[in-house]
Amino acid sequence: MAKEHDHKTNAVRALDASGLAYEARFFDCPEALSGTEVTRMLGLDPDRVFKTLVTQGKSGEHYVFMIPVACELDLKKAAAAVGEKAMAMVKSRELLPLTGYVHGGCSPIGMKKLFPTTIDETAALYERIAFSGGRIGCQIEMSPVDLARIVPLEHADLTVV
Template structure:
């Protein structure tokens, strides 16, 4: 029976447990890799506090991790500036697993094969707790942004494109 208690644990969860970081998790069934906005809707959460993890490569060859709200788009110029790079680009999906140990749709900033410089969109500071991939498709972890910093050093930065103006419904 002891083995069953650990069946749901992901590498990210094991890292959090080892660091004695309090977190909650949500497991859910899904087909394929739903978008972050779909995950937020499935879980009944505000998409502004659900973050996606994006992995990029800079012109220098270095790799960087960015966490932004699921409904937002990463502004590559802002990301490059935050990372101190002239330019960055998203890595290809096929490069994600060998580089991080995670698949597209299940990439967590916690427990990657190597610790990369990590940047979190400044809007995370607006929330007591944020949610992001727990390291597997169908698994999300929730914790305080400061607690994330105890296992993954990161910097806050303005990382997203300007939102499109919303027009009131008529």
Template sequence: MTKERDRKTNAIRVLDAARIDYRSWFFETPIALSGVESARRLGIDQDRVFKTLVTQGRSGGYYVFMIPAGRELSLKKAAATTGEKSIAMIKARELLPLTGYVHGGCSPIGMKKLFPTFIDETALLHERIVFSGGRIGCQVEVSLEDLRGIVPIKAADLTIT
């Protein structure tokens, strides 16, 4: 029982409470893995694996972006999507106090505060997507529709092409 409780992250608790159909994977790793490496380890198409990035706009507002693991966030597109003049990634040391999650284990679900959240439009191509379950070595898979039921999320063109 203790082991099962230890595996429950904030994100998984939220999914359970909302009675969302999800799949989770746990794997041991001494360091945070890239989304591409996580996909490789799990045998999942990397285009379905999304990384969660937290940014701050020039106005001081925070924004969450989910993009495919193998792609790079376009800060210019991110700023245009949010209506900000500019957007910058937050420093890794600011992530835990702001979201409750560490770098490499940040989930869009279960953050300390709900921030405006955007997902790359390529997510619309997949029935289910995979992203961090709220700690290093944990990934969850849900439908975009179910994710939107928990976190208001907007799709947009967000990556560098």
């Protein structure tokens, strides 16, 4: 049987230290699933489950965007939201050294460096949202208002229509 500390990710440790209310949900998952597969597995509304995407602007700066799992990031809208001329997704192999997280387990909380983070404006519609808890098989549910207390967030329309 796994001990509780076996589940502690950087994100969970940061949330524990913050004193903010959250719920961490752990589930068996041998490999990264799509966000929509995770929502089905956990019985969650896909509109309130957000994926964390890491990008690089034309300037070379890195940015984090959070969008509903069933949606696609509009790179032009993302670039405009942070004042960049162009935006590209970070390659999977660059994710771990850059953030400390793997593809499918990337959380906006507890990255190696705090990058400018923008969440899709639809997050404001929900009392609670869910997002990766920092490893494959972990989802965190919490208020988007509380999330903004631990990760400074901007809000913008970010998805492809």
